[in-house]
Amino acid sequence: MLNQNQHHQTTIIYILLLQLSWDAVLSQLHYIIPEESKHGTFVGRIAQDLGLDIGEINSRMLHIVSRDEKEYFQVNLQNGILFVKETIDREVLCPDTPFCIIPLQVIVDKPVQMYRVDVEIEDINDNSPVFPSSLTNITISELRPAGSRFSLLGAADPDLGTNSIINYELSASDYFALDFQKYMNEIRSLELVLKKALDREKQSVHNLTLTAYDGGKPRLSGISYIVITVEDVNDNAPVFDQPFYQCSVTENAMKGTLVFKLNSTDLDLGRNGEISYKFSNMEMEKVSRVFSLDKHTGEIRIKGEIDFEKIKLYEIRIDAIDNGDHPMVGHCKVLVTVVDVNDNPPEMTVTSLSVPVPENSPKGTTVAIISVHDRDSGANGKVSCYISDNSLPFNINPAFMGDFSLTLNGPLDREILDQYNVVITAKDEGFPSLSVSKNLHIDISDVNDNAPQFLQSIDTIFIKENNPPGSHIYTASVFDQNIGQNSFITYSIIDSSVEGIPISSYMSINPENGKVFALVSFDHEQVTFFQCYIKAIDVGLPPLSSNLTLNIFINDINDNAPTFSPFYSTLTIKTPKSAQPGQLVTKVSATDLDSGYNALMSYHFKDLTGKGPFVISQQTGEIRLKR
Template identity: 85%
Template sequence: MLKLNKDYHLTRRLVLFILLQMYWDVVLSQLHYIIPEESKHGTFVGRIAQDLGLDIGEINSRMLHIVSRDEKEYFQVNLQNGILFVKETIDRESLCPDTPFCIIPLQVIVDKPVQMYRVDVEIEDINDNSPVFSSSVTNLLISELRPAGSHFPVKVAADPDLGTNSITNYELSASEYFTLDFQKYMNQIRSLELVLKKPLDREKQSVHNLTLTAYDGGKPRLSGTTHIVITVEDVNDNAPVFDQPFYQSSVSENAVHGTLVFKLNATDLDFGKNGEISYELSNTIMEDVRDVFSLDIYNGEIRVKGEIDFEKTKMYEIHIDAIDNGDHPMVGHCKVLVTVVDVNDNPPEMTVTSLSVPVPENSPKGTTVAIISVHDRDSGSNGKVSCHISANDSPFNIIPAFMGDFSLTVNGPLDREKKDQYEVVVTARDEGFPSLTVSKTLKIDISDVNDNAPRFLQSVDIISIKENNPPGSHVYTASASDPDIGQNSFITYSIIDASIDGIPISSYMSINPENGKIFALVSFDHEQVTFFQCHIKATDAGLPPLSSNLTLNIFINDINDNAPTFSPLFGGLTIKTPKSSQPGHLVTKVSATDLDSGYNALMSYHFKDLNGKIPFVISQQTGEISLKRQILESDNDEYRLVVVAQDHGEPVMTAITQVYVSLVESGEELKFDHQDYRNEINEFSDANIYLVVAICVISSIFLITLIAFTVLRWQKYRDEVNDLKENYKICSNTGGSWMYSQHTQYRVCSNPTQGRNDLIVLTPNSSQSVNLEDYGAQQGYQPKHPNPDWRYSASLKAAMQGAVHMEGAAVLRGAAVGLEQQWPTVSSATPEPEGGEVSPPVGAGVNCNSWTFKYGPGNPKQPVPQIPPDFPENFIIPGSPAIISIRQDQPSAQGHKSNFITFGKKEETKKKKKKKKGNKNQDKGNNPTDNNDQ
């Protein structure tokens, strides 16, 4: 009994260890859901996105998906609300047979960035299976000699459900001879026996019919029945007996065939053949046990017959019958519990659950490339697995993530242009002895990013285009390369905006954006454009786009497309040459111009269509025509020379002109100088002709405008003079006479309607007389001012030199009143003028209606200017059509006199233009404009 208890505790510990191993996976999971088996499609499991803390709006874009170790996908996630639901109906009995806990491990993976979660779904058993006996009828043969209390094993019913849903009770139909006895191991009824309550009497009843019913503990309660037919035999009365009813043993998995597992020993108290014992496997054991173990019928040795796999079955329960050889054989029973010991016979299983390829070449360190799940069906240290990468120089690294899961991450810089694909060999190794490994090669493609700009073979290139090229002709092909691929290497070409003499370069050149072919949009003319630069830009289609530039130095080559041209003056030109000229005498020189350059513009000259022998020769290089011999009497008096100018281009182009040479006697006067004429011819060009024409046109327009303006002004002046005559009395009465005011100021009174440029001003001097240069110069009269620094202002000088001509007569009278408008003077350049100063109002212009006359510093009171006694009443100002008349009235009551100055029109007289040089100098000396500074 003590040994039985010891074995029972040992078995209990072993079972607890197995259960603890099963619970370990549950503890390590991040989420644990429980659902009943047989759940229909769409059954709610859990809000997986909410429980994992994922944003529902991102699970679709981040491609949330579930990976299961099994081939079937029992679950699915609704990407709209993040709910995990049942996809296929789950039968726990077929999925997890003989397992107390049925857990389906799931890997929940989201991308961008890659994240992985561990979720376990426990399948809860439901009572969906009724107890079932292996046969509907069980036949038992029991000797009548069997004493009361004898036990007869009966095959138990099978129920794939677990826990309370499995078989919890057996009931036997009412019988006075038999009762039912069963024992539970690990809350399960593993053995069932009929117990004889009292000895059988075959003479009373030889056959007993019983009904055995098995009940499970589920709701609703399910049951199964079998009929037991017991035949009473009156034979051998002692059955073989084992030394103990329960045995324990162990065997290593993968044990070879014939390995001894256990040796049984049974005894029978009978003698003879009734005591001879044979061993047989009970007909109550499962077929898989019969396939794995064999039993020696004579010695009771249990040996390995089939394949033992710890990963399939960890424990076997073998029922043994010991049968004697009596006429009525009697049977003894025992049980052998065989535990399978695990060995490291399973290499790790590697599965790539997520592979994010291709990997961008700019991926930072730590970017997850793949998630690798490694599982080892062994247990203990044999099931512990580690992963590593074989190559040491690989830019990738593998790190553990969760239990059995590893992440392949970027561990170094990636450059697709150097290497666009990696073969990473991932090796998984367990900790068994000897350790087992498995390797898997991952091909990781490196995707391109736009990290290389297009490159030209050279940044500067030179091309030449012949002028007169056809518009649209292909002149160059820009070619750039980009080591990137795909869109990042798609190059488009463009011309950078620039201008040539203010014209956009796009008007000259165009480029095909796809192949870089450059076309000339116009026909170039070397005579207009000889060189320009074109900047080509190559841009890829990456994000962001990268570009580089190419500078094209474009030269326009000249072709012979312009013929030489002579000046129009050479046409029909007649040159006179003395007959007495000596050989070598230069007659004339012709010159032709060519707009081309180089050899295309190099000229050579020769005569054409020569009739007879002429005494002239022409220099091919310079075009100089000279005498090659003496003039003979037989020579003609006039020659017509046809000169041909020829350039050196291909094809040769020419120009023709005619030169007439007249031979004259040496005594005749030449009408023009040959050398000057030749210089004029050489300097004369089309541009000069155009310039002369333009100047003539502009001058004509100016003269017409000036004449019209003069006519209009003259009409206006006549109207103003008439108005001035009518207003004369008003002006003289209000203005008073020439008087000296308290402020030593003089004001010219004029018609307010008169134009501003219709004023003539007479300035007083120190001798109280009017300074009129003509009169003073003729009479020797030299008036002096009190201060030698008297000067006019610059504005007044200009006004006096351009005095206005007036028709008719007008009187300007000085008034003794103060200045009505105080204007700042233009002649303020002198800080403190010592002499007198005449200033017009600033802003009013030179021809203003109000002028102010001042004397020196402080404006001391000066005597009223007086007219000299010998001053004529009428005199003429040189250069002016006006006649000035001055008269002086009697002194007024205040002692002042009024001086009247009258302007009248000067009579025109006809004078001859011939003057001697002395008279000119005298007139020049009497010009009033030369004495303005006095």
């Protein structure tokens, strides 16, 4: 568990990355924690270090994506602290890698932002050096001259750097010394050196203790006992033409493929000069699983699976043993470099997908973040991403460390197309090239960008006067290309007046279905024509509306009888006796409040037979003498 001082010593590296045109900003943090840190160990104030508001990391759904199957880390969404979730053993997690990095992707939504965070697992000295065997038996001829060297099995320590093996010590001996060679601070060979000639008759057995020390604090050690038996036998060991060989083999090479042919000689004759080959006892088991060695010819061939993505280099130690009564051994090393072939297609993962996409999203909006990884190396592992259909309004842009962003490259219109199927293909540059595709289903969400539309902006209706109050006289109807609440319509009558009287006194409308009702019984003799303005508005944000002008004509019916003007019940007219036929006696006039045909009149005498002395004009109402 890190204390407070160690918290302050945690290394944090900020790398400012290129601001892209899309709304996901990428940056990087680098934390270092020691291995074996327990659950809850503080790693870093990730929200603060990334410049995120702690109050919104929960609402923005901050989450961590790791390529590893195990989730070693977790973020406390209350305080933005990254802590250890699973205990990490560096030797298990990174057995063949000097630097152990766990890459994390920190993603927040609304808007989408992605950050790259590396957590370096620092080695601690939690492993003691261990020899392959606690006891080593060596047989040495007394004829071996001073300066002869004998390879020893080195100890193994899975720790790194100074925590690994830095020194060997041999117990005091008059005959033997210890020599080891370092390369880049790593002990690569361990040999027992004969300081002076042995004399079996004086001492036939030498017991030595070999101790391996690491450089950790506290220093840890391991021991192995060496028992040397002195015999007077074969005095020439096989010798390779060179102590070190290099060769290469392509991964996925067929079983039986020849990797290398060894060559050694022995100055002895007969059986003492006959040589057989075998893997050194210092070889790890993984070598013997992959390679076979013909003990007679020295041919190294493929026996198992060669996979560049698992192991890139094999260091094989070979012993050449003569067939003397007391066999002598020569040693060499063979470095086998594995050459990568393009045998792994890219791996594609959608780490963030923001759907549905609003139809009014601006160009450059990030729709998805895609992580692409290829386990091959070089050109075989270099991957590009593209969209199969170039007509789609989307672009693929490279982001950071194998990530790509799918961004909007053109306008969207849900009323034309409400969904897209985007096929994203990741292709490496190997030969032949390998690819993988993923289909993204992207829905387009509606925004209120279409106002309700009447079939026509002006309409005309005719109503017969004396209609019953409350009668249905018209139905307003609109269509809206939007969907959902953006297409929910409410109807209303815009305030106006008819001859000083509010329109609401005459008309009403059902806000849900647009049915218009007459609140009063109309009288053509009072109102012949007026206009009603109807408004249709949706409930989108912001709401959109349109208007309809309704011309309303009140049709006349014959509901008024003609009346004489001025009104009289009896009219007395005096005519001189000298009046002649055809002379105008008088003229009567009547009016009718109706209009049109209902107001046309003709005049007639009531209850007067044709014998009377007067005649009346049906059209003008003039009364004249008939005789």
